[in-house]
Amino acid sequence: MTAMLLIIAYFLAMIAIGWWAERKQERSTAGYYLAGRGLGATALFFALFGTNCSPFVLMGIPGQSYHDGLGILSLNAPIVALVIPLSFWLVGRPARSMGGRLGAISPAELYAKRLDSPAVGWTLLIAFTVFTVPYMVTGIQGCGIALTRQFDGAIGASTGAALALAVALGYTLLGGMRATAWTNVVQGALFLAVIVIVAVALFTEFGGVRAAFERLQAERPDLTVMDRTHPRFAPRAFASYELAITLTVVCFPHMLVRLMAAKDEHTLRTSCRLYPIALALLWPSAVLTGVFGALLLPGLEGRASDGIFPAMVARVLGADWSVLGTLAVLAAAMSTLDAQLLTMGSMVSRDLGASTRAIHVERLFLCGVGAAVFGLYLVVEQLQVSIFELGQFCFSGYATLFPTIVLGLVWRRFTGAAAVASILGGVLTLMAFQWGGLPAGGWLPVAPGLLVASVLAVAVSLVTRPPAESRVREAFGS
Amino acid sequence: MMRLVAVLGFVVLLVLHFDAWRTPSAAPWWGWLPDELGWRLLWMLGALGYLWWFTSRFWKLKS
Numbered sequence: 001m002t003a004m005l006l007i008i009a010y011f012l013a014m015i016a017i018g019w020w021a022e023r024k025q026e027r028s029t030a031g032y033y034l035a036g037r038g039l040g041a042t043a044l045f046f047a048l049f050g051t052n053c054s055p056f057v058l059m060g061i062p063g064q065s066y067h068d069g070l071g072i073l074s075l076n077a078p079i080v081a082l083v084i085p086l087s088f089w090l091v092g093r094p095a096r097s098m099g100g101r102l103g104a105i106s107p108a109e110l111y112a113k114r115l116d117s118p119a120v121g122w123t124l125l126i127a128f129t130v131f132t133v134p135y136m137v138t139g140i141q142g143c144g145i146a147l148t149r150q151f152d153g154a155i156g157a158s159t160g161a162a163l164a165l166a167v168a169l170g171y172t173l174l175g176g177m178r179a180t181a182w183t184n185v186v187q188g189a190l191f192l193a194v195i196v197i198v199a200v201a202l203f204t205e206f207g208g209v210r211a212a213f214e215r216l217q218a219e220r221p222d223l224t225v226m227d228r229t230h231p232r233f234a235p236r237a238f239a240s241y242e243l244a245i246t247l248t249v250v251c252f253p254h255m256l257v258r259l260m261a262a263k264d265e266h267t268l269r270t271s272c273r274l275y276p277i278a279l280a281l282l283w284p285s286a287v288l289t290g291v292f293g294a295l296l297l298p299g300l301e302g303r304a305s306d307g308i309f310p311a312m313v314a315r316v317l318g319a320d321w322s323v324l325g326t327l328a329v330l331a332a333a334m335s336t337l338d339a340q341l342l343t344m345g346s347m348v349s350r351d352l353g354a355s356t357r358a359i360h361v362e363r364l365f366l367c368g369v370g371a372a373v374f375g376l377y378l379v380v381e382q383l384q385v386s387i388f389e390l391g392q393f394c395f396s397g398y399a400t401l402f403p404t405i406v407l408g409l410v411w412r413r414f415t416g417a418a419a420v421a422s423i424l425g426g427v428l429t430l431m432a433f434q435w436g437g438l439p440a441g442g443w444l445p446v447a448p449g450l451l452v453a454s455v456l457a458v459a460v461s462l463v464t465r466p467p468a469e470s471r472v473r474e475a476f477g478s
Numbered sequence: 479m480m481r482l483v484a485v486l487g488f489v490v491l492l493v494l495h496f497d498a499w500r501t502p503s504a505a506p507w508w509g510w511l512p513d514e515l516g517w518r519l520l521w522m523l524g525a526l527g528y529l530w531w532f533t534s535r536f537w538k539l540k541s
Binding site: 077086224 | 506
């Protein structure tokens with residue numbers, strides 16, 4: 001009963017923040033979708049952190065660490081802690097200033113205007129949709145698992161998923177970017193605090209950090225090493241995955257739009273510096289929860305380990321506090337989901353339709369995106385795909401957009417034709433290797449996809465007519 | 479000169495991260511911390527230092 005009340009209180013608190021944001025926001029599309037380009041340091045940091053950290057981190061990572069051990073930390077955390085903050089400098093800084101100069105609201109609109117090519121906007125919109133909608137599914141998958149587990153199946157997974165989606169949609173509809181940024185402050189603080197508390201409680205259960213690792217070494221030494229003969233950790237697969245996990249983040253349209261909403265460069269730089277510290281708290285805790293979960297709760301097979309995080313919360317904090325795990329998963333999922341809903345709504349609205357509309361019409365687009373996500377969720381559940389697998393596919397897809405995302409912001413000679421060629425070439429190559437059975441010589445499909453996208457971006461730019469100088473000057477401000 | 483240092487620093491971090499050349503120690507650090515975990519946490523500390531230095535040096539704020 002207490003668990004139910006706490007979850008309802010959390011949902012109501014999120015809706016209340018959405019209502020508050022709705023009262024505060026200026027009545028314009030820039031106000032609704034970008035909080036008037038005025039997110040301060042706290043809101044921006046948690047908006048970026050919450051948006052980036054989804055159930056992939058809170059459930060997929062512990063779930064995979066349960067099987068593969070500390071190698072999952074090596075595969076993800078270090079490179080992410082370095083390259084993602086650097087990409088805020090490389091991409092976030094110019095995207096923010098260029099977006100302001102060109103009056104762009106959505107990422108696809110930014111590139112369409114910068115390259116003076118509606119075709120670029122359309123191509124990006126399609127690519128973003130293909131990879132964002134499945135990624136949104138991982139979010140509601142996590143919510144479904146957590147809620148059904150919390151209530152011992154009394155709430156079905158699909159009901160739980162629908163509930164979380166509906167609440168995220170509710171406060172996003174109400175308050176737009178301002179609502180999602182401030183709910184992310186609460187959500188980010190909540191899931192970070194819970195996962196650190198769980199890690200501390202876990203070590204306490206073992207009688208201290210040293211005792212915990214000594215027992216791990218004694219009982220499951222295989223989980224303390226990164227086995228380079230394992231297909232996931234072989235050097236080429238490892239390097240390919242690093243490309244996907246790092247380059248993907250600034251290619252998330254929902255991250256790009258957050259970066260575009262920063263109030264000034266100071267807030268952006270502050271977020272860049274704090275980011276690795278937050279990741280250093282989050283990722284090791286997530287991995288260790290999975291690794292020690294294999295000691296305390298052995299026997300989970302395949303994607304059943306996706307539920308190890310809430311199971312471990314119940315195990316180390318006790319049944320009465322197990323709701324904290326559920327709340328953390330809901331917070332992580334919804335902090336990503338709201339940003340994705342808002343960004344997809346803005347792209348569907350702005351890039352498919354008129355440039356100005358009443359806010360209530362914009363809200364209809366968000367509802368359409370929510371319905372599409374839930375439809376795909378039902379299909380994915382039938383196919384029994386794990387959160388980690390689905391996330392990895394989406395990250396690979398986003399990474400092939402990287403040459404366009406970066407070159408569009410830093411290379412004046414980059415052309416619209418090159419952007420379209422790079423995106424299509426990269427995505428088609430990825431799919432050919434992913435599903436076409438082409439041999440990749442030990443590399444993951446993202447590696448050839450990124451290579452083709454990069455070569456096409458440069459080569460086509462050099463052989464096509466440069467963009468109009470007036471537009472380039474307007475975009476770059478000089 | 480500082481740009482070269484920044485590039486070299488980044489490359490060094492990458493080489494240390496893609497550590498297929500390294501033979502992990504079988505013995506845990508201080509007798510209990512797994513080598514894999516200790517090595518990655520140390521690397522992350524180095525990356526944090528690099529990032530703060532980089533942003534101070536190359537991300538100048540316009541007044």
